[in-house]
Amino acid sequence: MFARAFRVRASTAIKGSDRRKLRTDVAAAFPNLSAEQLTEFIPNKEELNVIKIYCHKGEAVTVYVNNRNPILFEIEKALYPTVYALWVYPDLLPAFSTWPPVLRKLAGGADLMLPGVVVPPSGFPQVERGTLCAVTLLGNRAPVAVAVATMSTAEMLAAGMKGKGFAVLHTYMDHLWEYGDKSCPPTLAPSVADSADKERAEDGEEPAISFSTDTLQHVDTGDLSLKEQDGCATLMGKEELDEDKAAETADEASTEVQQEAEDSRTPQEQMDALFNQCFFHALKCKVKKSDLPLLTSTFLRSHMFSCCPAGKQLDIKKSSYKKFSKFLQCMQHQKILQVKELNKGVESIVEVDWKHPDIKAFDVPEGFSSASAAQDGKSEDREQVYHAPEIIPLYGVSAKMIPLFQESGHRKGSAFSSSEVRNIIVNYVKANELVDETNKNFVKVNAILCDCLLDKSEQDEISKLKWDDLLSRCLERMQPLHQVTFFGQEPVVRKGNIEPIDITVAQRSSNKKVTIIKNLELYGLDPQCIANILQQKVQASATITPVPGTKDRVQVQIQGNQIHHLAKMLLEEYHLPRKYIQGLEKAPKLGRKK
Template structure:
């Protein structure tokens, strides 16, 4: 459910009455929790937020977060614990164990098949179909997934442990887990030893056993290799598993006191350290107060990349943050800077605390200097290649259009592309045999099409529609949305049609003309950068002012009618499509040469 990024609709602090109701709902859903545990899970005074999200499939989910970590999520009035909650209360749900390599499949969106479930010597817990269960890894009682049983325990055994065993809802390493502090599962000893553990004990335990109770440690699932074979790859043989453990143990023994801290870090930790270094370097040497507000994408592309040491490369996907916005959230929690959404879906850095101890204590690495960094910053701004965002129109299914789309499995709020809408309509017409037999260019209007696509004045008059008219009417009545994908970032879905870059001219005192440009932020353009480039090109003064009547929006104003220069910059240099620019016709007409 959360294997892909979700969209946050709203996040609010929960009220006292709602907090009490939530505690009562949790007590009813999980009766094994005592009063003290309930008070710990749903505290009276600590911060508790309710977050409304939409999954990548358009499903509405309510998430409850205690501090930073999501603790519960609710789907259609049913409550489910997250892995963060299950790590505190590991026995909250009946648990089934699987092999460690299976976890990456589950985190990628796969359900847990019965061949991948380990049968303990004490037998499975007794569950019915639909029972909420926890999934653990062999040798560790800390749950790594929340799933619903696809069949009862009796049915699993009767099926010979074949087929789908559990429908997975949420896992460690998915996007709901990423929304929290990204901590790893604790190491909890199994209540009953696993069969593989028993065999190891019979053979004699090795001193460096990774599941030893004497030296608890986190299970780093991300480093386990998953062999891409057929279904047999899911259940790894015990010999191979023992070899992997022995190899890990030998590797751990080979490292240690002889190696310094730099060498012992994982690649992920090294990338995190590199991001922190480039971040502090950019703030200390490149960003000035006059540059604010600064688009976060511009900060990464034009400032942090240029601070990266030679031979190394910043890659947010290889860090623990996975997204640059998550990295900046962490820096914001440390109160180094403040990030705001000045335009919907476009974040900017609005404030930096240059007196923060981390910035003051940062030492510029060898090979860099403050003066050269400032010079590099200017040249980087000039040479940086702008990538126009990819903009795709989308359509949301409204309540009125539901009858037309429910047969295809979609519901209110589902998001579709124009081609998907077209295919659904064509399939609906063919399935209901609505193509006119005498003229296949026309479609017969049945009761559903009549209610969804015709106005009241048309319902008694129109009995047939042309294919083009049918499709255009359908698109007009769906909720308009659009998806914007900026270079190197995750797609952003916004409501409505995207506003074009608006270019206008106005008269000022002494009959002077000025050119005003709005909505640059929506296309990933930094207004401050555009103003600087225009100022150099046309040798005219520029100013950045708030947009009248719009909160947290700015506009660029430049002396004279500069529409011609703007058109050349936006169309030719920035490669923006003409349809997203409004006001190009206001360019001054060139006089005829005599």
């Protein structure tokens, strides 16, 4: 599931009430956790974040992160532990062992086949089909994968250890593991049975079940790594891995020190540091002498925002400065630049001291030049990346309409377009000779049409229907559906009519207005991406908040009435049909030109 990169939709700190509910859900999902272990697993005071992500196949997954490491992920209200959690609680799930070389297949997205499972002398744990299990490597009890059993223990043995045994959800070295601190599995002593089996293998005896006909060499967990080469996972030996580790030791040590220092700072101090970093980065790499004088708003929007690291967002309200003008005043006091009001109410940067020690001492983050260039071109290429989905209204056969459609071989739930429904009705009328002989614009109502299309008060009065009336009544009594086809993906059929993108303007304290946008996800739009774009375009604070009354839906909230900017973006840049956007009429009226 996480073999390929996923897309983060939203990230928020979990509330106290949600924390208590999560602890209750974890206790129900993993009853063998003691009360003390449960409190350690879901701590009371430590920061716990909830992250909404989209996997590469479109699955919506909720991830819970503690101390920078994902500890749980939730799919369709079912909780699953990550390898980081299982390294702390290795006996949380029933475990099955496999040979170390199999790990590279699992990390590449493969499921665990039964020939790759090592049968211990003591036998397998007794599990049923659908049981959540851990996968370990021979010689180490630390789990390296989380999987669901596709058959019971008895069925595995009855099948002669052939076929697919486990559907793998998450592994060590996949992208969910990479989202954490990328630590390696600990070395945990195996059980007595596993140790005996390992000794038999080392003595040259044939194990209970072989992985393949090739000779397998024992590889320790710490000796195993994956590198991406031409889209394929390649197994590395211990020597290559040691060379890589030696080359990266200094970088990792400095990174860890920096991350620890960042964690000890308050959110306001972190935002101040981020503004300083983006400020010096923009002056050193983005602004040229020929660009001066430069509007301060343009400097922030076009230069500093593009220097912001991935996953972070500049928000002056969350800093100690509160206003960008005060931040620039502070920089001016340090004699780094000079700001003047060239036009009334409009400030510009007129001079920069590029020889200032702070600018000269600033080191551009490694690899940021390409990232900045990619981010600069992101807005220009956005319309090429995003393709508006194709939305087709469909009609499903309801229980009341079954008699009318079963003659043509269709069942309840079958979905049709309006033209297909028309053809089925026309064929039914002709096959049963229901066209009125005196006036072919009318259709005679037989017993089936009477039961399906007429109300009780009409059944004794109406004996004929016009063609148009017949078809409209048929569509009204069918179940509304819609088919959505995103670019490069298979069509998806959903119940009901598609909800439009809903834009509303709400009044807040001090007579301030905010624009709220809902249902962006239904059209393949990332709410976080839309919020970032709007924030840069209109220079107003934008946030992502949960939709009241829902669990997994979010909305974008931006200061002011920004419907004009939204309309231009959705209609002209993203080419969404106007009929799928609700609330454009609430745009502020433009003043009359004199």
